[in-house]
Structure formats: C-alpha cells, structure tokens
Amino acid sequence: MTTSAASLPSALRPRQVLSWFGVAPFFLFALLFLILPTLNIVVGAFRNAAGEATLENLGKLLSPSIRSAFWISIELSLLTAVLGCLFGFLIAAAITLGGLPRPLRNAILTFSGVASNFAGVPLAFAFIATLGRLGFVTMLLRHWFGINLYGSGFNIVSFLGLALTYLYFQIPLMVLIITPALEGLRREWREAAESLGASGFQYWRLVALPVLWPSLLGTLALLFANAFGAVATAIALTGSSLSIAPIVLFAQIRGDVLNDPHLGYAIAFAMIVLTAIANGIYILLRMRAERWVK
Amino acid sequence: MTGKRLWSWLAVVLGGLYFLLPLAGMVDFSLRMQRDGYSFGAYRIVLTDAQFQQTFGYSVGLALLTIVLGILIVVPTAYFVRLRFPGLRPIVEFITLLPLVIPPIVIVFGYIRIYNTSSVLPLTGSWWGTNILVLFGYAVLSLPYMYRSVDTGLRTIDIASLTEAAQSLGAGWARILAVVILPNVFVSVLSGAFLTFAIVIGEYVFAALLNVNSFGPYMVWMGGNRAYEPSALAVVAFAITWACMGLIQLFTRFSKFSTVRR
Numbered sequence: 160m161t162t163s164a165a166s167l168p169s170a171l172r173p174r175q176v177l178s179w180f181g182v183a184p185f186f187l188f189a190l191l192f193l194i195l196p197t198l199n200i201v202v203g204a205f206r207n208a209a210g211e212a213t214l215e216n217l218g219k220l221l222s223p224s225i226r227s228a229f230w231i232s233i234e235l236s237l238l239t240a241v242l243g244c245l246f247g248f249l250i251a252a253a254i255t256l257g258g259l260p261r262p263l264r265n266a267i268l269t270f271s272g273v274a275s276n277f278a279g280v281p282l283a284f285a286f287i288a289t290l291g292r293l294g295f296v297t298m299l300l301r302h303w304f305g306i307n308l309y310g311s312g313f314n315i316v317s318f319l320g321l322a323l324t325y326l327y328f329q330i331p332l333m334v335l336i337i338t339p340a341l342e343g344l345r346r347e348w349r350e351a352a353e354s355l356g357a358s359g360f361q362y363w364r365l366v367a368l369p370v371l372w373p374s375l376l377g378t379l380a381l382l383f384a385n386a387f388g389a390v391a392t393a394i395a396l397t398g399s400s401l402s403i404a405p406i407v408l409f410a411q412i413r414g415d416v417l418n419d420p421h422l423g424y425a426i427a428f429a430m431i432v433l434t435a436i437a438n439g440i441y442i443l444l445r446m447r448a449e450r451w452v453k
Numbered sequence: 454m455t456g457k458r459l460w461s462w463l464a465v466v467l468g469g470l471y472f473l474l475p476l477a478g479m480v481d482f483s484l485r486m487q488r489d490g491y492s493f494g495a496y497r498i499v500l501t502d503a504q505f506q507q508t509f510g511y512s513v514g515l516a517l518l519t520i521v522l523g524i525l526i527v528v529p530t531a532y533f534v535r536l537r538f539p540g541l542r543p544i545v546e547f548i549t550l551l552p553l554v555i556p557p558i559v560i561v562f563g564y565i566r567i568y569n570t571s572s573v574l575p576l577t578g579s580w581w582g583t584n585i586l587v588l589f590g591y592a593v594l595s596l597p598y599m600y601r602s603v604d605t606g607l608r609t610i611d612i613a614s615l616t617e618a619a620q621s622l623g624a625g626w627a628r629i630l631a632v633v634i635l636p637n638v639f640v641s642v643l644s645g646a647f648l649t650f651a652i653v654i655g656e657y658v659f660a661a662l663l664n665v666n667s668f669g670p671y672m673v674w675m676g677g678n679r680a681y682e683p684s685a686l687a688v689v690a691f692a693i694t695w696a697c698m699g700l701i702q703l704f705t706r707f708s709k710f711s712t713v714r715r
Contacts, residue, residue, distance in 0.1 A: 177626065181533035182541065185526055189548045192589045193596075196563025197555055203566065249464045257461025267465070273691075273698045274472060276651050280672040281690035282475075284683040287676075289478030296474055327475065330468070388556035391657035395673050405558055412562050412662055427559045438554045 201431070203424035216425035225407065225422075229429065232387060232404040235318065239325040240382035244375060246326070247333025254334075255341040268338065271331035278328045283395035286324045290315045316397045324396060325389065329382050336381070340374040340448065377444030384437040387430070404430060476691070483684035495685040504671060505686075512668035515584075516653040519591040520646040523599040524635075526592065528642070531603045532634055536612055549600040552593050561590060561662045583663055590659045595649035602648075606641025607634075644701040651697040655690050 207213045220226065254264040289295045292309055300306040314320060344367055352362040368375075390405040399406055404426060411423040486494035499505050534541050552560070564586055568576035576582035612634065619629045635642070657669035672690070676683045 178533050178537040181529045181626065182538065182545075185530035185545070188526055188589070188592070189551075192564075193548070193551055193555075193560065193593050196560055196567050197551075198563075199566050200559055200563050246468065250468045253461035253464040256457075257464070258458045259461050259465065263465065267468075269698065269702060270472065272701075273695050276648070276698065277691055277694050279655050280657055280669060280676065281655060281687035284672070284676060284687035285475040285479040285691070288482035288684045288687070289475045293482075295478030295481045327472070330471075384554070388558070390556075390558050391669065391673075394657070395676055398677070405556065408558055408562070409658070409662070412558075412565065423562065427562050430556050431554075431559055434556055435554055438550075442550075 197431070200424050200427045203421060204428035206424075207421060216421045217428070219419070219422050220425050220429055224402070225426065228402045228407045229404045231318065231402065233433070235322060235325070235403060236383045236386035239322050239329050239386045240379050242322075243326055243329030243333050243382045244379050247330045247378075248337055248375070250330065251334045251337045251341055255338055256344075267334065271334040274331040275328050275335060278389065279391040280395040282324060282327055283392050286320070286327070286396065287315060290320065290323070316400055318401065321393060321396060321401060321403075324392060325386050328389075329386060332382060332385060333378055336378050337371075337374060340371060344370065371448075373444040373448035377441045377448060380437040380440040380444070384434040384441070387434055387437070479684050479687050479691070483681060483688050486681040495681040496688075499675075499682050499685045499689070508666055508668045508671040511666065512654050512656075515588065515591065515667060516650045518588055519595060519653050520649050522588060522592045523595050523645070523649060524642055527596070527599045527603050527645075528635060528638070529630055531600060531607055532612065532630060535604075535607050536616060546600075549596045553597050557594060558658050558662075560593060561659050564590060565662065577663065583665060587659055587663055587665050587667075590663075591649075591653045591656065594652060594656070594659075595645070598648045598652075599642075599645040602641045602645035603638055606638030610637045640704050640707070643704050647697040647701045651694050654693055 204216050205212055205214065207215060220229070250267065253259060254267050287294065290297060290308070290313075294315070297308045300308050315324075348366050348370075349362055352366050357365065388405065390409055393401065393403060393406055394409065397406075399410055408423060408426045408430065411420075411426065483495050484491040484493065486492055486498075530545060534545050565577065568574055568582070568586060570578040576586045615633050615637070616629055619633045624632070655669050655672065656667070657673060659665075660667040660669045661673070672683065672686050675686055
C-alpha cells in the first residue's frame with residue numbers, strides 16, 4: 160500500500176486519497192470516543208424516558224438540591240479563579256518585574272509546571288495531612304502559637320477547605336499563563352509613559368492593564384472551567400459530604416441516586432454549557448490578547 | 454526600586470509558604486506512623502502491599518499504552534494536516550481542545566451510555582472492552598497536550614522537503630512517518646508523553662466510573678481506610694509528577710543544543 164503510492168508519477172488524486180487515510184483514524188477516534196459520547200449526553204438531556212423531545216429534564220435542574228449544588232460549584236470555581244488570578248498575578252509580577260534573581264524565576268516556573276499538574280487525589284491527601292484535624296499546620300499552630308484551628312470552626316472538609324486546596328493548582332496555572340504576557344510588556348512603553356510624566360500607578364492603569372486585560376480575563380475564564388471540572392480532588396477530600404455539581408453527577412452515574420437517568424443527562428449538559436461558555440470567553444479574549452503581546 | 458524588590462520578595466515568600474507547607478505536611482505525616490518518632494513504616498506498608506503493586510503496575514502499563522496510542526493517532530494527523538490539508542487545521546485544533554472544554558466526567562458518562570451492555574458495541578460488558586474504553590478515554594484526555602507538542606515540533610522542521618527527499622529515495626508513507634518524521638519530532642513527542650504519563654498515572658474519575666482497578670481508585674480507597682499510608686502515596690505521586698516535569702525540561706533543554714538553528 161505504501162510503496163505503490165510513492166512510485167506513482169506525481170498523480171495528485173491517489174496521493175490525496177492516501178493522505179485521507181492518514182487523518183481518517185483521528186476523525187474516527189474523535190467521533191467514537193469524544194464527539195458521539197458527548198452528543199449522546201446532550202441529546203439525552205432533551206429527551207424523556209420514552210425518547211420524546213422534552214424540556215422537563217432541564218426544568219428539574221431548578222429543584223432546590225440541584226440548584227444549590229450548581230450554585231456552590233459556581234461560587235467555588237469563581238472564588239478560586241479570582242483568587243488564583245490575583246495571587247498568580249502577584250507572583251508572576253514579582254518574578255518578572257520585581258528584580259528578583261533569575262534562577263529564582265526559573266525555579267518558580269518549573270515548580271508551577273509541577274504544581275499545576277499535581278491535582279486530584281494526592282493533592283487532597285497533602286491538604287488533609289496539613290490542615291486536617293491532626294495535620295502538620297494544625298498541630299504547629301496549636302503547639303507553637305496556641306491557636307486551636309478546629310476550635311475556631313475551621314474544617315478542611317468544607318467550602319473554605321476545598322477552595323484552599325483548589326488554589327494549589329489554580330495559582331500555578333495563572334503564573335504559567337500570565338508570565339509570558341508580563342514579559343511581553345515592552346520596556347519602551349514604560350519609558351514612553353515615564354517620559355510623558357506618568358507615575359507608576361498611571362502607567363499600570365493606562366498602559367499595562369489595558370494591554371493585559373484580555374489575558375487576565377481570559378485566564379480567569381480558563382481557571383473557572385478548570386475548577387468546575389475538577390472532581391477527583393473534591394471526592395478525595397470531602398467524600399460526598401459537600402454537594403457540588405460534579406459530585407452529584409458522579410454519585411448519579413455510580414448509583415443512580417436521583418432515580419432518574421435523564422436528570423443525570425441534564426446535569427452533565429449544564430456542566431458542558433458552563434465550561435463551554437468559560438472556555439469560549441478564554442479563546443476569544445486570548446485572540447484579542449495576542450494582537451498586543453507578541 | 455528597593456520598595457518594589459521588597460514587595461516582590463514578600464509575594465514570593467508568602468507564595469512559597471503556601472506551596473511548601475502542604476508538601477512539608479504530606480512528608481511529615483507520611484513518616485509519623487510510629488508514635489515514638491519518624492519512621493518509614495507507612496512507605497514499607499504501601500510498597501509491599503500487593504494491591505499497591507498490582508494497581509500501580511496496571512496504571513503504569515495503561516499510561517505507556519496511552520502514550521503509544523496517542524503517538525499513533527496524533528503524529529500522522531498533525532503531519533498530514535501540515536503537509537496536505539492546511540484547511541483542516543482549525544477543525545483538528547478545535548477537536549483537540551475539546552477535552553479541555555468538556556469535563557472528563559461528562560465524557561465517561563457518555564461512554565457508559567453508548568457502550569453499555571445493551572448497546573451495539575457492549576465494551577463495558579467485558580474485561581477487554583473496559584480496558585480498551587479506558588485506554589481510548591485516556592488518549593482523549595491526553596489529546597490536547599499530545600497534539601500541541603507534536604504540532605510545535607513539526608513547525609520547527611521542514612516537513613515538505615524531508616518528505617520529498619524521502620520519497621525520491623523510494624520511501625512510502627509509513628516509512629516516512631516512522632523513520633524520518635518521528636525521530637525529528639521525538640523530543641516534542643516525549644514532552645507530550647511525560648505529561649500524559651503524569652495525568653494518567655493517578656487518574657480517578659474514568660477508572661472509578663468504569664470499574665477499573667487502577668492506582669487512582671486504590672488511592673481513594675486508602676484515603677478512606679487508613680491514616681498515614683495516603684500521605685506516603687501522595688509523596689510517591691508527587692515524586693512521579695516531578696520526575697515527569699523534570700524530564701520534559703531536561704529533554705527540551707537538551708534539544709535546544711542539538712537542533713540546527715535555521
């Protein structure tokens with residue numbers, strides 16, 4: 160099959176046909192294991208058990224328990240996205256513009272690469288070992304500073320605990336994405352602004368932030384989607400005691416706890432819609448950002 | 454200037470505290486199994502646990518197969534899209550980004566609905582079928598990383614000239630891909646591969662919902678039933694992530710010196 164095509168005298172057609180065989184496995188693979196399964200869920204969200212078209216499933220999303228699960232999820236994702244952006248930006252600004260030694264910058268970027276991938280079950284264990292009832296920091300605070308963390312109402316198995324844990328992969332992701340953007344800020348812009356008499360604050364407000372804001376907002380959207388889809392960390396940390404949307408869906412798939420498979424479709428569909436919107440914003444703003452930062 | 458540097462140090466030190474304390478906590482907790490001081494007891498129990506060896510070995514095998522499958526799917530596609538179908542590029546790129554948009558839990562939900570025992574292709578019904586499903590699922594998860602790194606690798610070489618040269622010497626497509634293109638993008642392929650390894654090795658959602666006994670579900674089970682062993686597992690997992698990222702850095706740095714600048 161392969162040698163015959165090469166020996167054909169530059170005939171375009173058989174060559175082109177053969178090239179199609181090169182990309183066909185990819186499309187078949189994407190269709191079978193990515194697109195069809197997702198479409199199945201989307202279509203299922205608009206069908207009832209008898210296979211008729213309906214909006215009933217989506218309506219059930221508004222029931223108090225599901226609605227509150229989504230609401231907690233959105234709050235958690237938004238909070239960790241905003242804080243992740245803020246702290247990530249501060250660290251990225253410190254290592255790019257803060258005049259710190261160069262090796263430190265490289266070390267932080269490498270560590271960010273590791274930490275942004277250190278999500279899931281092990282991350283949850285690390286936080287339980289640190290801020291759990293007998294955790295490292297909990298004990299440290301009690302023995303050295305006399306602070307009783309759990310006495311003050313803190314619990315790692317809570318919204319706050321989950322948010323603290325999520326930040327461990329959110330902040331590094333922000334550092335990784337925003338550092339190149341900050342390095343793209345040209346020195347001439349700052350010099351030009353200063354020669355026109357701008358203060359540091361004015362430079363940031365009128366020059367740097369307008370250039371950076373598509374990157375900032377775009378990354379915010381990306382971090383939102385990143386937190387929203389995270390399931391393993393939440394399950395390993397809280398079991399199923401904190402009812403967030405992905406955990407509700409996980410329980411539904413595992414044991415049909417809602418007694419209604421089509422409600423599962425609707426939850427999954429709503430999750431796709433939310434992450435798709437967030438990612439759409441990211442891609443759109445990223446394209447705008449690339450106009451300035453080269 | 455000094456004020457700015459002070460603030461920068463403050464940000465880095467506070468950030469360092471937040472990022473290093475959980476690692477310290479994890480290591481500290483993993484060593485505390487015996488009451489009278491530090492010991493490697495938790496590691497000894499974990500590493501000699503037959504369940505650990507079995508699930509970990511299984512996940513390593515699965516990760517390696519995922520990498521092979523990913524290379525087989527991504528390299529020809531990226532190559533032909535660059536060489537023959539530049540028009541397909543936006544579509545292919547869009548598809549490879551989809552796994553970042555659609556939450557993994559939704560994808561695996563779709564698998565369970567499409568490939569269940571009462572469907573045309575009842576993959577979830579048999580041991581082989583389930584494994585194939587997990588394997589292809591992981592290949593989907595690794596698609597964004599694999600495609601990006603291979604495509605970036607292809608950008609740095611002149612594939613049109615290489616292809617023509619190989620063809621004029623009588624090589625067919627399979628041979629061109631395996632002997633000419635793959636070695637040239639090997640470093641890029643490797644960085645995609647290590648990232649894939651880091652993602653697959655502790656993956657939980659696919660494995661748990663498809664009832665596969667891999668390392669991820671084993672870790673969660675340990676988390677629910679033991680006190681000190683989970684921390685030892687977390688240390689192991691963190692070391693693997695470090696190793697993967699470190700190897701990526703090493704290979705990309707190595708490649709900077711070895712490739713000819715054009």
